[in-house]
Structures are given as C-alpha cells and as structure tokens.
Amino acid sequence: MTDLQPLLQGSLNDLHPIIIAGPCSAETEEQVLATAKDLAKNGIKIFRAGIWKPRTKPGGFEGVGAEGLQWLRRVKEETGMLTSTEVATRQHVEAALEAGVDILWIGARTSANPFAMQEIADALHDAKADVPVLVKNPVNPDLELWIGALQRLYNAGIHKLGAIHRGFSSYGKHLYRNLPQWHIPIELRRRFPNLPLISDPSHIGGKRELVAPLSQQALDMGFDGLIIESHCEPDCAWSDKAQQVTPDVLNFILNTLVLRDSSVTTESLTLLRQQIDELDNELLEVLNKRMRVSREIGQYKKEHRMPVLQIGRHDEIMQSRAKLAEEMGMSGEFMRNVLAAIHEESVRQQIEVFNDRTH
Numbered sequence: 355m356t357d358l359q360p361l362l363q364g365s366l367n368d369l370h371p372i373i374i375a376g377p378c379s380a381e382t383e384e385q386v387l388a389t390a391k392d393l394a395k396n397g398i399k400i401f402r403a404g405i406w407k408p409r410t411k412p413g414g415f416e417g418v419g420a421e422g423l424q425w426l427r428r429v430k431e432e433t434g435m436l437t438s439t440e441v442a443t444r445q446h447v448e449a450a451l452e453a454g455v456d457i458l459w460i461g462a463r464t465s466a467n468p469f470a471m472q473e474i475a476d477a478l479h480d481a482k483a484d485v486p487v488l489v490k491n492p493v494n495p496d497l498e499l500w501i502g503a504l505q506r507l508y509n510a511g512i513h514k515l516g517a518i519h520r521g522f523s524s525y526g527k528h529l530y531r532n533l534p535q536w537h538i539p540i541e542l543r544r545r546f547p548n549l550p551l552i553s554d555p556s557h558i559g560g561k562r563e564l565v566a567p568l569s570q571q572a573l574d575m576g577f578d579g580l581i582i583e584s585h586c587e588p589d590c591a592w593s594d595k596a597q598q599v600t601p602d603v604l605n606f607i608l609n610t611l612v613l614r615d616s617s618v619t620t621e622s623l624t625l626l627r628q629q630i631d632e633l634d635n636e637l638l639e640v641l642n643k644r645m646r647v648s649r650e651i652g653q654y655k656k657e658h659r660m661p662v663l664q665i666g667r668h669d670e671i672m673q674s675r676a677k678l679a680e681e682m683g684m685s686g687e688f689m690r691n692v693l694a695a696i697h698e699e700s701v702r703q704q705i706e707v708f709n710d711r712t713h
Contacts, residue, residue: 371613372552372579374438374457375604376402377586378594379415380422387428389586392601394433396608400457401426401435402581406446407593408463415592423453430454438488442470447477451485459488459581462520465503466492475510486514488552488581495522497538501545516550517542518581519572521558531560531597534568536575543576551576556583556597565599566607573611582607644696645703652704662704668697 375393380386380403390401403426407417426437438457441447442464450458464470478487487507492499504515519539521532543551553572555565569580585591588598599607655662672693679689 370578371573372400372550373398373608374400374402374552374579374581375584375601376438377404377591378556378583378598379404379407379592380418380425380439381592383425383428385586386422386425387432389584389601390429390433390435392586393584393604394435396601396605398601398604399435400438401429401433402438402459402583404593405439405450406442407440408442408461420449420453423449423455426455427453430456441474444473444477447474447483448481451481451483455485457486457488459518460490460503462490462493462523465489466494466496466499468499468502468506471503471506475506475512478507478512479510483512484514486516487512488516488518490518490520490554491522491538493523495533495535495538497541500538500542504549516552516578518552518554519558519577520554530558530564532558534558534571536571539577540575550578552579552581553577554581556581556594560597562588562597562599562603565597566610569607570611574614641696645700648700648703649707652707655704656708662701662708671697 375398377385377389386403393401403422405417405422405426406419407415409416423439426439429435430437436456437454438459439450439455440461441450441458442461447458460471460474464474489500489503489507492503500517504517507515517539519534521530521534522538524533539551539553542549553569555568555572559565559568565582569582572580582604583594583598584601584604585595585598586600588595588600591598652662654660672690675693676686676689680686
C-alpha cells in the first residue's frame, strides 16, 4: 500500500481541525434533531450518530436501526450539516448510502475482522460509492491489522479514507477506558503522512472530564481532527452516558483548545533536537555498557550453574526504578516498559553466553 495517498475530499477540505460531533446513539428523532441543532448553532459541520450499535453482551441497546437513517436525513435538510454513522455489514452500507449519509465509519470490532472488512469493501465497490470512509483502529494494538483494513477499502477503489484513533482495549483498571498507546497512530502517520488522522477522545477516556485534555494532546501531536460524542441530555443517554458532553460544553472545550502554528521558525527547535541526538547517543553508550555487564553476569551464572532468571531481583529492580522515575517526574508505567525491554535484552545476552561453548 505504498501508493496510498488518500484524502478526505470535497466539503472537508477547508475544515481544520475536522470536528465530528453527535450522540453515541440515535435514540429518538427528537433527541437527534435537538442535539444536531445545538451543535449546528455552535458551528459544527459534521453530525455523527450510531444507528446500529455493536454491544459486548446481548441484551443492551443495539441501536434503533434503519429507522434512524431518516432522522439523519432530517438533520441534513434542517441544519445543512453533513451526516455520518457506523456501518458493519453490507446491509448497513447499502441502507446508509440509500439514505444519503455523507460519511461512513467502521468500528473497532469490525476493523479487527478481515472477513467483515472485505464484505464492506465489496459493498462499497458494488455501489460505486464516493463517500469518505473512516476506519477506527482494531480493539487490539495491531497496527498491521489497522493498515490491512484500510488497504481492503483502498483496493476496492475507495480512496477517500481516514483513520480514527479510539485507543486500545486492555484488561484491568486504568485511567482510560481504552489505552491511547499514541505510538501506534504516530507510526501510522509516519507510514502514510497524507492519511487524515482523527482522534476519538470520548472512547479513549470513557469519562467526559477527559475529553478536553485528550483532545488537546491529539492536536498537539498533529492529528487532523476530533470525533466527540455530544448529547442534548448526556446523563439520560441510552449508551455511554459517562463520556458524552452537551453541545454547549463541547463548544467551550473547542474554544479552549490551542492550535499549534506550524509556520514558526524552527531554528531553536533544531538546536534542541541536536541535544536530543547527543543524549540518545549517550543512552546507547550506557546501554551498551549495561549489556556488557549483563554478559559478565551470565558468565558467572554459567560457571556456578545458576539459572538465568532471578525473579526476586527482577521485581526489586522494577519497583525501585519505577518509583525513582516517578520522583523525577516521569511516568512509572513508562519506566516499567523501558525496564522490561532492557531486561528482555539482558536475558537474551545471558542466554547467548550460556549457549557459547567456547567458554
């Protein structure tokens, strides 16, 4: 997919950042229209609402279905906004296109399923669709699967593509509903610099109070836009009420966001980057010295018939170094990840010593 240079074309060209907003789910015609009119009043150009809602377990609200597409049609007629919704099957695609939905997005569960992605790609191809399609990252942190989902659409002739970063599912309790793992969308941007990249702070945070800081963080990283859940009465929402904000709160958030000026001179930035390069070289030298010591430890363990892994020592290092990192103003989780990688390489170095029959 080296020739993939997709752009969201047409009406979205002049929007920066791109803002897509609306309720998690279309619940009633009144709720949809009330939310849309308030958003339009505040200058939002693209309205979103889930018509079909994939639920983790059966029994929950799974969307109003095709009936809600007519509500989106009314939104378009009465406010002039573009409309968008999620599709997961051929039937969804056909119904949404027939109803005149302007932008389609594909959810995290669907983008993780190559069979489903191919079905959607085929449906869009058969319909000769010329609408932008946004693909959310898969639920698991798998960049190649994300790229594969985009590639299936591209190969089917759908070139108005964009990506939505909604974070990645994980086990256990965390600050975020879905871990951002920013390095994954950043790597996607590195590989495909012209691919529009939109952040979904609602699903990353899972709490309305996290929408603003996550939005700012995304824009600071050069994301092209935001897709944010907004509901006229979020506390009464039928799904994901904790992460939705009112149109007025959304307006306040957007007005407080800082857009970075990319035209500012980079002379001072170049000097700082030179310092980073020098520090990186120093880090590599220190790591090289550490690995030499690890090999010496491996030799000692080999001569004294000791096992490579010393679990107690490993746990002690992880806890003490993470605590020290936090005292220095760094993230303990970051340091644990760094130490885990260093430990893995140290073990590999020691195993090489164990397998070296020349000593």
